[in-house]
Every structure is written in C-alpha cells, then in structure tokens.
Amino acid sequence: MVSGPTAPNELAERILTEVEVHQLLKVAKGRDRALLVFLYLSGARISEVLALQWRQVHPAPDGTASITLHGKGDKTRHVRLPPAGLVALESLRTADQALDSYVFATGSGRPLDDANVRRTLRSLTRKAGLALSVSPHWMRHAHASHALDRGAPIHLVQATLGHGNVATTGRYLHAKPGESSGGYLVISE
DSSP: OOOOOOOOOOGGGGOOOHHHHHHHHHHOOHHHHHHHHHHHHHOOOHHHHHTOBGGGEEEOTTSOEEEEEEOGGGOEEEEEEOHHHHHHHHTTOOTTOOTTSBSSBOTTSOBOOHHHHHHHHHHHHHHTTOOSOOOHHHHHHHHHHHHHHTTOOHHHHHHHHTOSSHHHHHTTOOOOTTOOGGGGOOOOO
16 A cells, blocks of 8 residues: 555644733733633633523532533533633623523624634734644644643543544644753663
C-alpha cells in the first residue's frame, strides 16, 4: 500500500496564549465579552453555545453553574462553569426572560448565528492588536491547552470537551520551546 504525505498538524498554531485570550477579553464588552468568557471557560463548541437556552444553566450555591450542553452525535454532557462564567452569563439575563429563550440572542430573541460571531471575533482580534485569524473554535483549543498546562487531569478535560477518546484530548498536550522531559530525570554522580 502506498500512502501519500500526511497533512501537517497545525493545531499548535491555532492555540491562543493566555495573554492573547486576556487581550481579547479586555477589548470585548457586553454580550461579546460574555460570549468569549463562556467559550473559553466552558470549552464548548460554537454550535453548543448558540443553541444554549436559560433552562440549561443551573446555578449552584457556591457561585458556579452546571451547564447542560447538547453536542456532536446527539451527546449530552454537563460542564461545571466557574463563578466568572456564571457572572458573565447572568450579565445577559433579564428578569422577564423565559427559560426557553436563548442565552446568546439577537435583539429579537433569535439565537446569534455563527457568521455573526465570526465577524465579531475578527473585529475584536483586530482591536486587540492580534495578527491572527481567530475563530470561535480557537477558544475551545485555548481552554484545553491552558487547562492541561495548569494541571487539569486529562480525563477531566476530555469529559468537559465531550471527546469520545482521550487521544483526541491528548493532542492538546504539547511541549513548549525550551522544555524537555530530560529536566525531570535525575542522574546520581
């Protein structure tokens, strides 16, 4: 069997640094900021975010929230959202909103659409001074990469992202320039 060249893995090129995420959050206001905070802290896919209704947001007494996401392959998962994420969502909520209304909605109550979110993100990227072509999925990549870098167990990141296979999540484990596993080894003199 003859195999052709494999496509290069460009995932590492689509992961924002923590500094870049914070630059984006700094220039975003209102609903745009809430959307970016939610994308980053939940690790949700854009389709899951745009379909999110208030009935799927379950605040807890400790300031966190359990979010019910309906994802790929009709799979449902529950994601724990830290307090900053719940605060961002609650900034969008009005007293008279029905449980079946969309969290990220237009003025007429319809859900935002993917193209609108992409345009907004491109505009925020320029405003933040980032020379990148960022898509909403980059926030998911950043979530996975940063959580693993900060010591989150890989199985927890896998469950949060809704990956069926831990190998998919493992793609976010990446070496940083200047680091080597040799630094963890000891040789006695």
